[in-house]
Amino acid sequence: MxxxxxxxxxLKGKRVLIRVDFNCPVKDGKxxxxxxxxAALPTINYIxxxxxxxxxxxxxxxxxxxxxxEFSLATVKQEFEKQLGRPVTxxxxxxxxxxxxxxxxxxxxxxxxLENVRFYKEEEKNDPEFAKKLAKLGDVYxxxxxxxxxxxHASTEGVAHYLPSYAGFLIEKExxxxxxxxxxxxxxFVAIIGGSKVSSKISVLESLSKTCDTIVxxxxxxxxxxxxxxxxxxKSLVExxxxxxxxxxxxxxxxxxxxxxxxxxHVCAAEFAENAAPxxxxxxxxxxxxxxxxxxxxxxxxIVAELKNAKSVVWNGPMGVFEFASFAKGTEAVxxxxxxxxxxSVVGGGDSVAAINKFGLADKISHVSTGGGASLExxxxxxxxxxxxxxx
Numbered sequence: 302m303x304x305x306x307x308x309x310x311x312l313k314g315k316r317v318l319i320r321v322d323f324n325c326p327v328k329d330g331k332x333x334x335x336x337x338x339x340a341a342l343p344t345i346n347y348i349x350x351x352x353x354x355x356x357x358x359x360x361x362x363x364x365x366x367x368x369x370x371e372f373s374l375a376t377v378k379q380e381f382e383k384q385l386g387r388p389v390t391x392x393x394x395x396x397x398x399x400x401x402x403x404x405x406x407x408x409x410x411x412x413x414x415l416e417n418v419r420f421y422k423e424e425e426k427n428d429p430e431f432a433k434k435l436a437k438l439g440d441v442y443x444x445x446x447x448x449x450x451x452x453x454h455a456s457t458e459g460v461a462h463y464l465p466s467y468a469g470f471l472i473e474k475e476x477x478x479x480x481x482x483x484x485x486x487x488x489x490f491v492a493i494i495g496g497s498k499v500s501s502k503i504s505v506l507e508s509l510s511k512t513c514d515t516i517v518x519x520x521x522x523x524x525x526x527x528x529x530x531x532x533x534x535x536k537s538l539v540e541x542x543x544x545x546x547x548x549x550x551x552x553x554x555x556x557x558x559x560x561x562x563x564x565x566x567h568v569c570a571a572e573f574a575e576n577a578a579p580x581x582x583x584x585x586x587x588x589x590x591x592x593x594x595x596x597x598x599x600x601x602x603x604i605v606a607e608l609k610n611a612k613s614v615v616w617n618g619p620m621g622v623f624e625f626a627s628f629a630k631g632t633e634a635v636x637x638x639x640x641x642x643x644x645x646s647v648v649g650g651g652d653s654v655a656a657i658n659k660f661g662l663a664d665k666i667s668h669v670s671t672g673g674g675a676s677l678e679x680x681x682x683x684x685x686x687x688x689x690x691x692x693x
Contacts, residue, residue, distance in 0.1 A: 395435075637660065
């Protein structure tokens with residue numbers, strides 16, 4: 302997969318219309334985590350350094366096509382201005398005569414931020430006329446919003462039909478690390494897939510089984526696979542509708558010679574609660590009055606052994622209920638083993654990224670993806686509309 306990237310474009314004196322993902326957490330009128338803003342700064346600073354002006358597009362929350370004050374980008378704009386270190390003008394709207402005048406008046410180095418693009422229903426409908434109106438605001442289009450690249454929206458895909466279009470450095474980096482996992486990974490290749498439901502991860506499992514040597518299955522979905530194997534799972538989470546799917550997956554991976562690791566011991570509880578007392582279960586079968594909440598130490602050992610020899614690792618989804626301190630040890634142990642590994646490591650998906658950040662290990666991972674749903678769909682082998690529009 303080869304993309305047109307922003308450093309191929311002649312930007313001097315141009316207005317660059319850029320789509321970013323600044324959908325940051327906000328509390329009491331302040332951005333509490335500016336990670337997504339920081340991730341886009343290398344592209345933004347490069348564009349401004351080339352003598353261009355900038356028109357910034359992004360969304361915030363789910364206003365559902367209505368202009369709701371609580372979803373204004375005013376708060377995000379303040380944090381963006383602070384992190385960028387230069388003035389940013391917030392437009393009063395997304396399209397229209399006034400916005401066009403503001404864009405036309407931009408000089409090299411100026412930054413104009415549009416209001417929330419999701420104030421218009423036409424954005425999520427990828428309405429061509431709306432995309433054309435957005436395109437009028439720039440000479441060149443740059444997409445650096447990997448987190449929304451799986452959406453065919455006007456600002457992520459539609460605009461690319463009307464302007465010379467390029468990927469920003471963040472999207473370029475995401476593709477650089479993730480594409481080889483599906484096409485030509487270094488072996489041994491280990492995939493660690495967790496999370497609560499088989500239904501949300503089966504496509505990823507099936508896609509990765511084509512290139513993986515070992516697949517580790519943890520989290521709530523592991524109990525559906527254990528039940529298929531004839532094990533007792535107590536009160537653990539199970540998707541009975543996916544028992545046949547799980548059975549088929551285990552059969553096909555066996556045929557391919559792909560090693561599948563499931564929990565061999567557990568940390569359980571009598572109820573799903575943060576203050577529930579952890580109960581160690583030294584074996585695969587779970588007593589009828591308990592539910593699995595985390596992987597046990599023997600399972601951790603199996604995973605650590607695989608990571609020591611791995612050359613490529615992808616991790617998507619926690620190993621247990623890591624948001625509860627008593628049931629976070631398995632996820633933390635895997636995170637630390639991955640951080641200590643010499644493998645090229647890619648972590649994607651909101652919860653596993655949150656775990657890496659929680660344990661302060663992000664700088665020891667080769668690539669921490671900025672897109673939850675986008676990284677999941679990428680690993681499923683799906684075409685991401687926002688990236689497809691930037692391909693050579």
